[in-house]
């Protein structure tokens with residue numbers, strides 16, 4: 001799916017980081033911005049992750065019906081993407097979320113607050129970087145950390161520049 005080839009919206013990256021800090025409300029805020037900004041189909045992926053965060057938020061607040069309802073909604077958005085899209089491991093997210101919901105169902109409405117939050121797993125992704133040539137302004141190619149300019153031949157090793165990405 002060609003929508004999966006691009007890079008992630010910066011607010012989506014912020015959202016994923018917050019998701020992994022289990023700050024689900026804040027995740028929702030960032031992804032909502034990414035969703036609103038994004039004109040392409042990938043906005044539906046952002047919507048799915050947003051709903052996944054809301055599912056987890058409901059679980060932490062003991063809202064059994066809300067968790068199940070938003071989980072279904074989330075899967076509707078997440079279901080049709082390839083296993084990896086824009087560097088995000090969507091398949092892992094789907095499986096992790098399913099495990100959360102299985103446990104929620106097992107606990108039931110009465111005991112949902114006993115949910116073991118270690119079952120909230122991290123979303124994993126590879127952040128693609130955009131390299132712009134400092135000599136000619138062209139978009140550069142990256143392969144295994146070797147970055148080269150197709151226009152002027154400028155090249156460097158991305159590990160030389162790690163200081164800029166801390």
Ligand SMILES: [Zn+2]
Pocket residue numbers: 133134135136137138149150151152153154
């Ligand atoms: Zn160049």
